[in-house]
Amino acid sequence: xxxxxxxxxxxxxxxxxxxxxxxxxxxxxxxxxxxxxxxxxxxxxxxxxxxxxxxxxxxxxxxxxxxxxxxxxxxxxxxxxxxxxxxxxxxxxxxxxxxxxxxxxxxxxxxxxxxxxxxxxxxxxxxxxxxxxxxxxxxxxxxxxxxxxxxxxxxxxxxxxxxxxxxxxx
Numbered sequence: 001x002x003x004x005x006x007x008x009x010x011x012x013x014x015x016x017x018x019x020x021x022x023x024x025x026x027x028x029x030x031x032x033x034x035x036x037x038x039x040x041x042x043x044x045x046x047x048x049x050x051x052x053x054x055x056x057x058x059x060x061x062x063x064x065x066x067x068x069x070x071x072x073x074x075x076x077x078x079x080x081x082x083x084x085x086x087x088x089x090x091x092x093x094x095x096x097x098x099x100x101x102x103x104x105x106x107x108x109x110x111x112x113x114x115x116x117x118x119x120x121x122x123x124x125x126x127x128x129x130x131x132x133x134x135x136x137x138x139x140x141x142x143x144x145x146x147x148x149x150x151x152x153x154x155x156x157x158x159x160x161x162x163x164x165x166x167x168x169x170x
Contacts, residue, residue: 007043009157010061010116011150012054014047014068014102021076021126021139025067028122028143032150037162042154051105058109061116063157065150066102069139070123077138079145080123087121120153122146 013029016022026046033044047054058064066087072080087106109115124146127136135143154161 007041008061009042009063009065009154009159010057011042011044011065011154012047012057012067013045014049014066016049017133018131020128020130020132021124021135022069022129023133024069024124024126024135024139024143027135028067028124028146028150031143032147035147035164036151037164038154039159039161042159051102052108054102054105055108055112055114058105058116059114063118063120064116065153066119066121067146067150068102068121068123069126069129070121072123072125074125075138076125076127076136077140077142078125079142079149080121080125081149082121082123084119087119122149 011029011032013025013027015025015027017026026048029044029046032038038044045057047057070080072078074080106115106119124139124142127138151161
């Protein structure tokens with residue numbers, strides 16, 4: 001519960017802000033929360049490099065949308081969307097150190113029967129994973145595509161998502 005409202009949909013950014021493009025998940029949820037007004041039943045959370053502490057967040061959710069850098073040998077900035085039972089497999093096939101933790105969290109959620117009803121992963125192909133803060137231009141463009149896709153998905157789920165500020169076209 002957040003402010004007395006039950007959170008039914010979780011938008012969860014995963015990543016490490018200190019390793020360049022690896023921070024794209026965290027930066028995406030931060031930008032989404034800043035640019036849009038979401039209903040109280042939708043929460044945007046920066047999961048950073050957390051592991052099992054995320055397990056309780058998945059419990060009793062209708063929808064969980066994960067956003068992370070995901071190596072898939074594609075052009076940098078490419079956005080890959082994976083759903084439901086395919087999400088754990090995507091993390092197992094293409095790992096960075098924190099993704100092993102997410103894989104374990106998803107496995108534990110399956111064993112505890114606390115998996116969300118619908119699970120979506122937006123993976124963004126990284127360009128550079130060197131120590132440093134900030135995204136490459138390609139990954140920043142992928143982040144923008146992901147924000148639009150998440151907003152569209154939330155609206156498809158029936159949520160009212162409003163753009164903050166003057167730009168109300170999206």
